[in-house]
Structure formats: structure tokens, C-alpha cells
Amino acid sequence: MKRVYRVKRIVILIVAITASYFMFQSITSPARAVAKQENTVQLVSDQPKVEMKKVAPSRFNGKERKVAYLTFDDGPGKYTAELLKMLKQNNVKATFFLIGKNVKQFPELVKRENAEGHYVGMHSMTHDFKKLYTSGGYVNEMNQDQGLIANIIGQSPKLTRPPYGSMPGLNEALRNKVVEGGFKVWDWTIDSLDWKYSKIPVDAAVTKIVENVLKSATKPQEVILMHDIHPQSLAAVPAIIKGLKEKGYEFEAYHEENHFPVNFWHDKRI
Numbered sequence: 001m002k003r004v005y006r007v008k009r010i011v012i013l014i015v016a017i018t019a020s021y022f023m024f025q026s027i028t029s030p031a032r033a034v035a036k037q038e039n040t041v042q043l044v045s046d047q048p049k050v051e052m053k054k055v056a057p058s059r060f061n062g063k064e065r066k067v068a069y070l071t072f073d074d075g076p077g078k079y080t081a082e083l084l085k086m087l088k089q090n091n092v093k094a095t096f097f098l099i100g101k102n103v104k105q106f107p108e109l110v111k112r113e114n115a116e117g118h119y120v121g122m123h124s125m126t127h128d129f130k131k132l133y134t135s136g137g138y139v140n141e142m143n144q145d146q147g148l149i150a151n152i153i154g155q156s157p158k159l160t161r162p163p164y165g166s167m168p169g170l171n172e173a174l175r176n177k178v179v180e181g182g183f184k185v186w187d188w189t190i191d192s193l194d195w196k197y198s199k200i201p202v203d204a205a206v207t208k209i210v211e212n213v214l215k216s217a218t219k220p221q222e223v224i225l226m227h228d229i230h231p232q233s234l235a236a237v238p239a240i241i242k243g244l245k246e247k248g249y250e251f252e253a254y255h256e257e258n259h260f261p262v263n264f265w266h267d268k269r270i
Contacts, residue, residue, distance in 0.1 A: 005130050042055040057264055060225055064220050070094040070240075071188065072228040076102050076109035079234045084112060086234070088239050093170070093253035096228070097161035100125035100141070103148045114153040119254040120161040122146055122188075136164070139177045158256055159184045169266035178270050185270040186262045188225035190216040192240075194233040205232035206239065214243040216244075222249070223262050251262030 002175050070096060072083070075098060096113050101107055103110055114120050122145040129174055132138045142160045150156040160183050170178070170185065178185060192213050197205035209232060213224055224240075227233050243252070261268050 003170075005052070013259065025206070031055065036094050042067070044121060055143065064187060066247070066249045067222075067252050068244050069223045069252060069254060070237075071097065071161070071165075071186070071223060072226050072233075073097045073252075074099055074102070075114070075126070075228040077108040077229040078230045079108045080106070081112075082117060083228050083234055083237065084109075084118075086237050087118070088116060090238070090243055091214065092251040095121060095159075095254040096122045097123035097159075098149065099123050099127055100145045100148055103145065103152070107152050110149060110152045117253065119159070120149055120153060121157050122149065122183075123161045124163055129164055129169060129256050132163060133171075133174065136174060138170065138174050139181045139183065143181065143184055145146045158182060159186055159254055159259075161186055163188070165264060168186070170263075170265065175265065175267055175270060182255075183270070184259055185267075186223060187264050188223045189262065190224045192221050192224060192226045192233070194226050194230055194236065197232050198230060202232050206236045209233065209236040210239045210243060211239050214247070217244060217247055217249065221260070 001029075011055060036056070048135045049121065070087075070092065071143050072080075072094060075096060096118055125141040126132070132141060146156050160178070165187050166185055168189075175185075191211055192209050193207075194209045197208055201263060213236075216222075217224075224235075244251070261270065263270055
């Protein structure tokens with residue numbers, strides 16, 4: 001009888017141990033599975049981040065955004081520092097197209113234009129129609145100008161402004177070279193004609209320049225041609241900014257990643 005009782009106790013003990021083992025397995029297996037998965041699956045936080053460039057919307061609050069691009073040719077010059085001060089006071093960014101000899105003469109102004117968030121582009125070395133177009137030196141001069149600018153700001157801009165405009169000088173053969181050279185071209189949609197009024201009183205010149213710009217500003221995107229080497233141009237800037245803001249325009253500098261064609265040939269490649 002005692003032997004039978006002892007056997008029963010042993011059997012009960014074995015059953016209890018077995019049950020405890022399987023219960024332990026059922027509890028720890030999911031935890032081990034999770035641990036194994038964590039060792040083999042890359043966490044989202046560890047995955048490389050893809051930088052997405054933010055592009056300003058073309059519409060806001062159901063309305064099409066109106067953007068004005070103030071562009072200044074032929075500088076830098078003796079009026080450029082005061083122009084930069086005006087732009088900063090009005091929180092306006094602009095686009096500058098520089099001539100090689102002036103880049104050499106005013107490197108600190110080139111550096112300042114870039115540092116203050118403006119775009120610095122090329123306007124050739126000589127501004128000479130025959131050398132640029134008749135003799136076909138457009139791309140070579142833009143390359144030289146680009147190199148001078150790059151030595152100052154540490155980056156190589158791509159946008160060029162053709163002296164006298166791209167038509168008729170920038171023919172198809174030259175535009176093909178522009179594409180091969182990796183350059184872009186911007187003409188303008190509004191000519192302020194600021195250069196014309198150097199022989200009349202500044203106040204009268206300002207009135208004409210401002211009128212030229214404001215009456216022509218009708219499209220959602222306007223690229224406005226001015227020069228930062230004339231006193232009347234500088235004097236007209238505050239009224240132009242004020243008038244365009246009143247017409248609902250915002251101001252931006254050119255951005256290479258958001259390039260859109262503005263050339264008289266309607267060549268979408270440039």
C-alpha cells in the first residue's frame with residue numbers, strides 16, 4: 001500500500017513539473033520572439049532620413065500666389081551696399097547678375113549678397129554684344145564669371161542673365177552650348193527702364209521707373225529688370241516694393257531647385 005502511495009506521489013510530481021515547464025514556455029516564447037524580431041528588423045528611428053526640399057505652394061487660401069523677383073544687373077557697384085540695406089529693412093530677397101570686373105573690384109559685396117540670402121548669378125565678363133554673341137563667347141565668359149564668384153562664395157551658380165537680353169544674340173547654336181555647359185538663362189517679364197532716366201532729376205526718374213514696374217505687374221510671376229549701378233534705380237526701390245506689396249505680391253530670390261524658364265526664345269531647356 002505504501003509503495004502504491006509513493007508511486008502516485010512521484011506521478012503527481014512529474015505531472016506538476018511538466019505543466020510548469022509548458023506554462024513557462026508559453027509565457028516566455030512571445031518575449032523571445034519579440035527580442036529576436038528587434039534584432040533583425042531596423043527601427044524606424046535608425047533608418048536613413050530622406051531630406052525633402054520644401055517648395056512654396058503656388059496657391060494659398062484658395063488664391064494663386066503672386067511672386068515678384070527683383071533682379072539687378074551690372075553690379076556690384078558703389079550703390080549696392082545701400083541697396084542691400086534697403087532690401088534687408090523690407091525683408092525682401094533679390095537676384096543679382098554680376099559682371100566679372102565688378103566681382104573682382106567688390107568681392108566683399110558679392111560675399112554679402114550671398115550671405116544675406118540673395119541669389120548671385122552671372123552677367124558675363126565684358127557685357128560686349130559682339131564678343132558674347134557674334135563671336136560666340138557667351139558660355140566662355142559665363143564660365144569665367146562663375147569661377148570668380150565661386151572663389152568668393154564657395155559655390156558655383158548656374159543662372160545667367162544675357163546682356164541686352166537673349167534675343168536675337170543667343171541663337172540656337174549658343175543655346176545648345178548653354179545647355180551643354182549646365183547653365184540656365186533668365187531674361188525678364190518687366191523692364192523698369194531705369195537706365196533711361198539718368199539725365200533727368202532723380203524724383204522725376206523715380207516716378208517713371210515705379211510707374212513702369214507697377215503698371216506692368218499683372219501676372220502671378222514677374223521677373224523685374226533693374227540695375228544697381230544707377231542712383232535713380234536705388235531711389236525707386238522702396239516705392240516699387242511698397243506698390244507691389246499693395247498689389248498682393250510676395251518677393252523671392254531665384255532658387256535653382258525651383259527653376260522655371262523665362263527667356264525670349266521660349267526655350268524650356270534653359
